[in-house]
Amino acid sequence: MPVKKKRKSSGSDDPGLRKCKITCFCRPQAPGRLISPEDQFSNKKCLAWFYEYTGPDEVLGPEGMEKFCEDIGVEPENIIMLVLAWKLEAPNMGFFTKEEWLKGMTLLQCDCIERLQGKLDYLRNQLNDTILFKNIYRYAFDFAREKDQRSLDMDTAKSMLALLLGRTWPLFPVFNQFLEQSKYKVMNKDQWYNVLEFSRTVSTDLSNYDEDGAWPVLLDEFVEWQKARLAAL
Template identity: 55%
Template sequence: MHSDAAAVNFQLNSHLSTLANIHKIYHTLNKLNLTEDVGQDDHQTGSLRSCSSSDCFGKVMPPRKKRRPASGDDLSAKKSRHDSMYRKYDTTRIKTEEEAFSSKRCLEWFYEYAGTDDVVGPEGMEKFCEDIGVEPENVVMLVLAWKLDAQNMGYFTLQEWLKGMTSLQCDTTEKLRNTLDYLRSLLNDSTNFKLIYRYAFDFARQSKYKVINKDQWCNVLEFSRTINLDLSNYDEDGAWPVLLDEFVEWYKDKQMS
């Protein structure tokens, strides 16, 4: 009887030792994330976790491993990302090409108004003004001619066009329309205004009406900047040209009458 009890105790201790070793190995694998998910039919390990002995067994479920995509899914995902990146790059590239200045496009734009000539004449200029939405006599056209350094009123040569439009980075009608406000703003700068004013004299010198010379033209600008509207600070003994002396005399007589 005693021998039978000893045998039972020996077998029980052996089983407990085996179960403890299995438990230790299981948790070691679990820490290394090498265990698989436990299914509902895995009654053996399930019964192992149901053991109430806190010394030997824990109730912590092994973490569920993330599903790795199948090879086909992985390739599809990579292809989708690649296509998306390519479309984004392609769209950016096209947009950049449209925004970047093109000498070829600028040349084609010039010949829309020049026809077969190497100069935009009065007829082409009229169409050009209509397309950009300004009247030919608008002051912004004078500023544009100044930027192109045009030598003759009503004409833009090929060289003037390419040089000036390149400096403005305009190769289409739309781009020039968007630049008109910038051209007008140049008149607000005193230095630019003086340069444009002086340029206007040479630009219009082909006119048959030559009333004043260039010095008188520049003196008119200085007169407008320094003399009060009521002419109260005008010095008749100053170094003003006779033309302005006559203007002041005429104006005062008109005010008195």
């Protein structure tokens, strides 16, 4: 059989060049690693993992949560658990439903302890993003409050503020001291939201605090209290 002669390239008329004129500037791509069945996320495996911590009501409650935290090596009070609850869109502290678990773990692609442990740094890093942190902070208010109440009781508010702002806001210890001696028994949503804004925008010496601004009275009283305290030193 005679050998067919190769057709000479006709420059821009070459079909290959018409498809991609920047081919020569692209790095050759290494062939992707084939994903084995063991590497793929499994709904069945994820649900079986969930049922390790639940009772007959198919809800992961406080007892199961304690075991779950022990298995992944995270204390229940660790802020990572708050971030995880936010990812699962769980509305109630200490509880995960099957639907919340499956939706959130599918998003994280975690169907076992080891995979979630591999995501802990990722969850922690969510806190370093200003916008995501604000979302988590706001989520924490509704997550922590009693669902028949519109406000957070002050003990819960102080605990959540310590968790979220205790290590990053220099004035938190003083603000916490103010709350402990104040008349306030609860913190409403507006106050909660504004505490974060205050912590981000007001300097530690309070010199740039605008008394005529739209701050809640709670924060006006804190500034007045702190200035009087500093003047007495």
